[in-house]
Amino acid sequence: MLKFTGMSLRRGKKELFKDVNITINSKVKVGITGANGTGKTSLFKLILGELHSDNGDFYVSNKLIMAHVAQEIANSQESAIDYVINGDAEFRQLEKAITTAESNNDAVKLANLYDDMQQIDGYTATARAAKLLNGLGFTTEQESNPVNSFSGGWRMRLNLAQALMCRSDILLLDEPTNHLDLEAIIWLESWLKKYQGIVLLISHDRDFLNAVCNQIINIEHSQLTQYTGNYDSFEQIRAEKLAQQQSQFESQQRQISHMNKYIERFRYQATKAKQAQSRIKALERMELIGAAQLDSPFNFNFKIEGFIPQQLVKIDKASAGYGDVTILDNISTMVEKGDKIGLLGFNGAGKSTLIKLIAKELQAQSGGITHAKELKIGYFAQHQIEQLHLDHSPIEHLKMLDKEISEQQARNYLGGFDFHNDMAKEPIINFSGGEKARLVLALVVYEKPNLLLLDEPTNHLDIKMRHAIAVALQSFEGAMILVSHDRHLLSTVIDKLLLVADGKVTTFEGDLTDYYHWANETRKNRMESTSSSSKTATNSKKQQRQDAALIRQNQKPLRQKIRQLEKEMDKLEKQSLKLNTFLHSESAYSPENTDKLKQTTINLSIIKKNMQQLENEWLELSETIEDINLDRC
Numbered sequence: 001m002l003k004f005t006g007m008s009l010r011r012g013k014k015e016l017f018k019d020v021n022i023t024i025n026s027k028v029k030v031g032i033t034g035a036n037g038t039g040k041t042s043l044f045k046l047i048l049g050e051l052h053s054d055n056g057d058f059y060v061s062n063k064l065i066m067a068h069v070a071q072e073i074a075n076s077q078e079s080a081i082d083y084v085i086n087g088d089a090e091f092r093q094l095e096k097a098i099t100t101a102e103s104n105n106d107a108v109k110l111a112n113l114y115d116d117m118q119q120i121d122g123y124t125a126t127a128r129a130a131k132l133l134n135g136l137g138f139t140t141e142q143e144s145n146p147v148n149s150f151s152g153g154w155r156m157r158l159n160l161a162q163a164l165m166c167r168s169d170i171l172l173l174d175e176p177t178n179h180l181d182l183e184a185i186i187w188l189e190s191w192l193k194k195y196q197g198i199v200l201l202i203s204h205d206r207d208f209l210n211a212v213c214n215q216i217i218n219i220e221h222s223q224l225t226q227y228t229g230n231y232d233s234f235e236q237i238r239a240e241k242l243a244q245q246q247s248q249f250e251s252q253q254r255q256i257s258h259m260n261k262y263i264e265r266f267r268y269q270a271t272k273a274k275q276a277q278s279r280i281k282a283l284e285r286m287e288l289i290g291a292a293q294l295d296s297p298f299n300f301n302f303k304i305e306g307f308i309p310q311q312l313v314k315i316d317k318a319s320a321g322y323g324d325v326t327i328l329d330n331i332s333t334m335v336e337k338g339d340k341i342g343l344l345g346f347n348g349a350g351k352s353t354l355i356k357l358i359a360k361e362l363q364a365q366s367g368g369i370t371h372a373k374e375l376k377i378g379y380f381a382q383h384q385i386e387q388l389h390l391d392h393s394p395i396e397h398l399k400m401l402d403k404e405i406s407e408q409q410a411r412n413y414l415g416g417f418d419f420h421n422d423m424a425k426e427p428i429i430n431f432s433g434g435e436k437a438r439l440v441l442a443l444v445v446y447e448k449p450n451l452l453l454l455d456e457p458t459n460h461l462d463i464k465m466r467h468a469i470a471v472a473l474q475s476f477e478g479a480m481i482l483v484s485h486d487r488h489l490l491s492t493v494i495d496k497l498l499l500v501a502d503g504k505v506t507t508f509e510g511d512l513t514d515y516y517h518w519a520n521e522t523r524k525n526r527m528e529s530t531s532s533s534s535k536t537a538t539n540s541k542k543q544q545r546q547d548a549a550l551i552r553q554n555q556k557p558l559r560q561k562i563r564q565l566e567k568e569m570d571k572l573e574k575q576s577l578k579l580n581t582f583l584h585s586e587s588a589y590s591p592e593n594t595d596k597l598k599q600t601t602i603n604l605s606i607i608k609k610n611m612q613q614l615e616n617e618w619l620e621l622s623e624t625i626e627d628i629n630l631d632r633c
Contacts, residue, residue: 001025002047002170002198004224006056009039009046012601016042018222020056024215029192029199031209031231034219036434036462040202043219044068044172047200060170067168069176070159073618076147080138083147083158084129087165091122120167132161135187136180137347139526152622153179160188169197177205178459181347182485182512183519204463206231207487297418298468302378302476305448308337309372312451312479313358318367320350320357326365327353329503335451339479342490344508344515345500346523351483354500355381355453358481378449380457384440386617390429394419394439397428401446417442418465430609433460433616441469450478458486487512558621565618572611579604 002024009017016039024030032040045051046058048068060066067087076083086092094117101109117123133143136157142150147158156179163171171192177185189211192199203209209216209231216227216234227234263280313335321327327350335341335358343351356362357369359379388397395410405413414424417438428436437460444452452473458466466489473480473493484490490512497515499508501522508515579600582588588597 001059001061003059004056005059007053007058008055009042009051009053011039011042012605015222017053017219017224020224022217022224022226024198024200024217026198027196028215029195029213030201030215030217031213031234032200032202032217032219033209033231033234033463035464036432038219040219041174043224044174044200044202047170047172064169065166066170066172067163067166068172069156069163069174071174072159073152073155073615074147074158078147079144080133080147080150080158081126081129081143084132084161084165085125087162088120088122088125088167090120090167091117091125094120094122129161129165132164135184135191136161137184152619156619157184164191170200171195171197172200174202175204176201177203177208177485180485182344182487183346183516183523185485185487186516204458204461204466205486205488206463206466207491298416298465300416300442300445300468301472302445302452302478303448304450304476304478306376306450307374308450308478309374310337312336312372312375314368314370315357316368316370318357318364318369320353320362320364327503328357328500328505330367331503331505333498333505335479335481337450337479338477339481340473340476340493340495341479341481342494342497343481343483343500344497346519349500350503350505351500352381352455354505355379355455355481355483358451359453375451376447376449377451377453378444378447379453379455380440380444381453381455382459384444385433385436388428388436388439391427393425393427394442395424397439397443398446401443413446414442430613432612434462434465437461438465445472452476452478452480452482454480455483456485457482458484458489562618562621565614565621569611569614569618572607572614576604576607576611579607 004020004022007017007020008015032043034040042051046053047060048066074083094113098110098113098117101113121128130140130143134140138154138157147155150158160173160176160179163173176188180188185205185208189208192201192212199212201209201212211230213230214228216229216231218225218227218234218238227237229237311334315331315333317330317332319326319329319331331354343354345351353362357364359377360371361379392400394414395407398410398414399405411420411424414420419439419442428439431439437457441457457469461469466486470489470492473489480493482490482494497508497510499506499515499518510518582600583597583604587593588600
């Protein structure tokens with residue numbers, strides 16, 4: 001059980017939580033929701049003991065074992081499976097004790113340790129770790145690969161597997177689906193449903209929250225409010241409460257208006273002055289009801305200018321890939337006006353390759369691709385975010401597209417994407433990943449395309465923004481191709497599914513549940529089959545070495561940038577350690593150090609923002625390298 005009693009927490013000048021009184025009982029699965037910046041991650045840090053409340057109490061039994069996903073990107077030489085097994089700390093302790101007892105020939109000690117190992121189910125540790133890795137998309141061959149051979153996104157999967165390996169009583173998960181594909185997300189749902197302890201889950205994935213959670217804690221206006229049920233149930237209850245609040249607010253406003261009119265009319269008349277004074281006092285005692293906050297901060301739609309041709313893109317027996325490596329072979333498909341297409345397939349199957357081919361960022365190796373004369377493409381992808389100018393503001397980015405737009409027009413437009421006031425003129429260097437993604441989307445929308453190519457557009461975005469995108473796409477009159485692991489977005493805007501698999505693009509007859517079953521069966525069959533000679537059947541070892549050398553050469557600038565980022569992160573980490581050492585000293589809070597304490601807090605906040613920025617860039621570059629490697633497979 002976790003219990004908060006009169007708990008308050010501030011970070012700098014901002015009050016995150018005020019007088020919180022909630023209890024989280026055993027075996028509940030709680031979704032933590034709220035807008036970005038409301039304190040969801042700070043709540044986790046408080047529970048983990050990394051932060052302490054300013055007032056009130058937080059209680060959790062020290063007998064309960066807590067597990068959470070490490071946010072640090074591991075750089076270990078040990079194998080993936082050993083890294084995951086490390087999550088079971090008690091198993092590792094017993095394993096070490098057994099090794100010591102064996103070397104000492106202590107038979108009595110060994111007997112007890114073997115019994116302890118049996119009690120914790122330790123002899124199945126390797127099998128349990130392998131099952132976790134398989135569920136999260138790792139092949140049997142990858143289990144023995146060193147941790148540092150994987151990209152950033154796959155290392156985050158290893159961190160997740162390590163947390164799941166822990167035989168915990170409380171599991172804290174902060175956006176666990178960010179680095180997962182659709183198949184791994186659905187597997188994780190199933191795993192969490194069977195978990196016997198308390199789950200605290202921060203997620204912007206509506207379907208994931210619905211499937212896993214039986215309770216929601218929403219953070220809003222410095223308050224934590226508990227709701228029974230999943231996310232859909234919470235939304236309905238909250239909507240009803242807001243409607244009731246708005247009705248009470250309007251009723252009270254009418255009452256206040258009526259009393260004020262009476263006061264103004266009769267306060268100076270001797271015969272009515274007493275009644276007027278009574279109403280003045282009543283107004284002073286009245287507890288005001290606030291207007292309900294019903295509006296989303298986002299207000300935009302996808303507009304199209306000009307004629308939309310019936311046939312936008314036609315691909316005829318085309319092949320595409322990188323260098324001499326073919327990813328998609330002899331594919332034929334067509335994109336027509338009004339098509340809303342979702343692409344399905346494993347990571348590395350070629351979904352992004354197909355989108356790049358249509359976007360003219362990749363030339364066909366053979367065959368033909370025809371683009372309509374009137375075609376206007378709006379392309380959203382992770383590399384678009386990387387190409388933003390960090391020293392430019394949102395307004396400056398918009399003026400790069402339209403030199404004639406006035407500052408006020410730019411402000412009005414960007415306001416629909418929640419870029420208001422100073423934020424619209426602020427350089428984006430300190431923007432979060434979600435804020436940068438919103439800016440790229442704003443730029444795509446502004447160009448009024450008739451074909452949208454959206455490659456994971458909802459990564460880093462909160463539920464309100466995801467909902468705004470879904471609503472805008474539903475009324476879009478052009479064509480759209482979408483790659484996403486957000487099932488709610490796929491199910492609400494997509495009319496047609498295409499499967500990218502084995503170098504082919506085919507229509508998928510079925511829904512997302514059918515696809516999950518297909519993916520599970522396909523992965524199972526691949527694991528059971530012997531594929532050790534599959535590459536040598538198509539390429540000689542010499543050709544493979546040449547291909548690998550070419551890929552390494554192409555990746556060289558990316559790897560150099562990664563090394564540079566790692567040096568910068570190391571430098572900031574040392575600065576952070578120095579500042580934290582001061583903050584944890586008694587002298588930091590003496591009167592003579594008031595100014596130094598204030599400046600240290602500011603500097604530490606800036607360092608944390610810069611660290612987050614560098615880590616995001618590191619992850620994106622690592623993912624780019626991983627995508628290139630996967631597309632070769």
